[in-house]
Amino acid sequence: MTDSILLTTLDEALRWGKGKSLWPFTFGLACCAIEMMSAMGPDYDWARFGADVFRDSPRHADLMIVSGTVTKKMAPRIRRLYDQMAFPKYVISMGACASAGGPYVRGYSVVDGVDKVVPVDIYVYGCPPRPEALIQALKQLQDSIASGKVRH
Amino acid sequence: MEKVVEVNFGPQHPSTHGVLRIKVKLDGEIIVDAQPVIGYLHRNAEKLSEMGLYPKALIYMDRLDYVAALNMELGYILSVEKLMDVETPERAQWIRMMMVELNRIASHLVWLGTHGLDMGMLTPFFYCWRERERVLRIFDEITGSRLLYNYFSIGGVYSDLTPKGIDMIKEFVNTFPDRLEEIQSIFQKSYIYAKRTKGVGKLTLDDAIAYGVTGPLLRASGLKWDLRKNQPYLFYEKVNFDVPVYTNGDVYSRFLVRVEEMRQSTKIVKQVLEKLPDGDFYNKKYAKPMLVRMKGSGESYVPTESPKGEFGVYVIGDGSTIPYRVRIRSPSFANLQAVSIMLKGYKIADLTATVSSVDPVFGEVDR
Numbered sequence: 001m002t003d004s005i006l007l008t009t010l011d012e013a014l015r016w017g018k019g020k021s022l023w024p025f026t027f028g029l030a031c032c033a034i035e036m037m038s039a040m041g042p043d044y045d046w047a048r049f050g051a052d053v054f055r056d057s058p059r060h061a062d063l064m065i066v067s068g069t070v071t072k073k074m075a076p077r078i079r080r081l082y083d084q085m086a087f088p089k090y091v092i093s094m095g096a097c098a099s100a101g102g103p104y105v106r107g108y109s110v111v112d113g114v115d116k117v118v119p120v121d122i123y124v125y126g127c128p129p130r131p132e133a134l135i136q137a138l139k140q141l142q143d144s145i146a147s148g149k150v151r152h
Numbered sequence: 153m154e155k156v157v158e159v160n161f162g163p164q165h166p167s168t169h170g171v172l173r174i175k176v177k178l179d180g181e182i183i184v185d186a187q188p189v190i191g192y193l194h195r196n197a198e199k200l201s202e203m204g205l206y207p208k209a210l211i212y213m214d215r216l217d218y219v220a221a222l223n224m225e226l227g228y229i230l231s232v233e234k235l236m237d238v239e240t241p242e243r244a245q246w247i248r249m250m251m252v253e254l255n256r257i258a259s260h261l262v263w264l265g266t267h268g269l270d271m272g273m274l275t276p277f278f279y280c281w282r283e284r285e286r287v288l289r290i291f292d293e294i295t296g297s298r299l300l301y302n303y304f305s306i307g308g309v310y311s312d313l314t315p316k317g318i319d320m321i322k323e324f325v326n327t328f329p330d331r332l333e334e335i336q337s338i339f340q341k342s343y344i345y346a347k348r349t350k351g352v353g354k355l356t357l358d359d360a361i362a363y364g365v366t367g368p369l370l371r372a373s374g375l376k377w378d379l380r381k382n383q384p385y386l387f388y389e390k391v392n393f394d395v396p397v398y399t400n401g402d403v404y405s406r407f408l409v410r411v412e413e414m415r416q417s418t419k420i421v422k423q424v425l426e427k428l429p430d431g432d433f434y435n436k437k438y439a440k441p442m443l444v445r446m447k448g449s450g451e452s453y454v455p456t457e458s459p460k461g462e463f464g465v466y467v468i469g470d471g472s473t474i475p476y477r478v479r480i481r482s483p484s485f486a487n488l489q490a491v492s493i494m495l496k497g498y499k500i501a502d503l504t505a506t507v508s509s510v511d512p513v514f515g516e517v518d519r
Contacts, residue, residue: 029298031300034262035298038280056165071194130298
């Protein structure tokens with residue numbers, strides 16, 4: 001039954017739909033959050049790519065953008081917010097701090113990478129990344145959802 | 153029977169401007185007590201600055217108040233230059249002054265846009281961001297970066313102004329005042345905005361001074377105190393500008409102070425463009441290879457007026473190439489303490505208006 005044409009086509013349509021209707025979560029940690037706001041602002045306008053509905057509650061959102069340094073005090077809260085999100089859910093780690101600790105990696109209170117706390121789908125480099133880089137990450141995530149590389 | 157309920161505001165909330173948590177005690181919908189809890193973004197800026205060479209600490213200064221990174225750099229650079237008796241060429245000082253004022257405009261625009269969001273207005277956000285992107289494009293042209301610049305160096309700045317950059321600045325200062333008028337009118341014509349902000353979050357002058365509040369909050373409470381006028385640094389005594397003062401001490405006067413400050417900053421940038429002298433943009437004695445060998449001894453503190461208030465870095469040198477102590481006096485940290493008295497007695501619906509009027513940036517609160 002799973003090999004039938006109808007089912008695989010439906011699955012593909014579903015994946016395409018999931019990728020094109022990501023609802024990001026309004027969740028800023030540090031400097032990168034300002035660039036995230038620029039990406040949703042009038043100049044970069046990432047509503048063009050179907051990810052414009054910023055939700056204030058984790059229960060409405062599909063996509064968490066971890067934008068900034070993750071500290072040991074904040075890490076349990078991030079995990080809790082991630083757990084509150086409904087499936088399907090995806091995580092973009094934005095910037096050097098969220099990906100690997102960045103310039104603060106030697107600090108005693110900093111977690112070196114948000115992937116210690118929640119599973120990450122896409123990493124974005126830069127300190128902070130330009131809005132173009134974030135939009136590229138979004139496109140990449142959409143493509144990998146559509147092609148079935150990423151499932152959650 | 154009176155029953156007090158404790159409610160948590162944050163650390164994740166769309167209008168906390170970062171990762172602030174406030175423990176609010178409520179009697180019905182009246183706030184009895186509000187206690188800010190900070191430390192969710194504590195990332196050791198002071199300690200890490202003491203682990204590297206003097207110029208290397210600059211990247212941590214950028215990331216303190218990431219909305220106005222150049223203002224933060226200025227506080228540190230002026231302090232280090234005083235410690236090492238470094239002479240800066242005149243052109244570099246003028247460039248610094250202009251860039252800092254442009255960054256003040258960018259910072260206040262971020263505040264105005266997000267303040268609109270907190271008050272339930274989506275439109276001003278897009279207007280403010282459109283203007284801010286123009287400032288960021290100027291910075292991108294001159295410094296090579298959009299948000300965190302690492303542009304000031306000991307003894308000057310890292311790169312000279314480009315002709316294209318100067319044209320962009322001219323175009324910006326000529327058109328910005330009209331656009332600002334437009335943005336201001338969106339707020340002032342809104343009946344709801346006035347209702348929600350007039351007489352809300354009042355801070356008396358005595359309380360403001362007692363809590364060490366500085367910047368637009370202090371000026372909205374009625375004291376004419378601006379370090380650019382009262383203890384001038386760079387060339388602020390050579391330019392004309394006014395310091396806006398309002399006496400109500402509520403959210404609405406803070407809005408008026410910040411909008412007027414943007415107008416004055418534009419005026420300063422215009423005057424700098426006229427007075428900009430030719431010459432070096434950095435001190436040739438302290439060219440890049442020399443920077444790593446620079447030693448400092450003694451102590452110094454230069455207070456500067458950042459968009460949020462008094463910012464200064466207290467640097468102690470022990471004669472080596474690494475600073476012995478870097479103590480950061482950050483304005484938002486002091487301003488945020490006053491939130492608990494600003495909120496007492498008001499309704500829970502006034503909380504977002506009051507918190508956003510303080511303009512806290514958590515990079516510098518938690519450091």
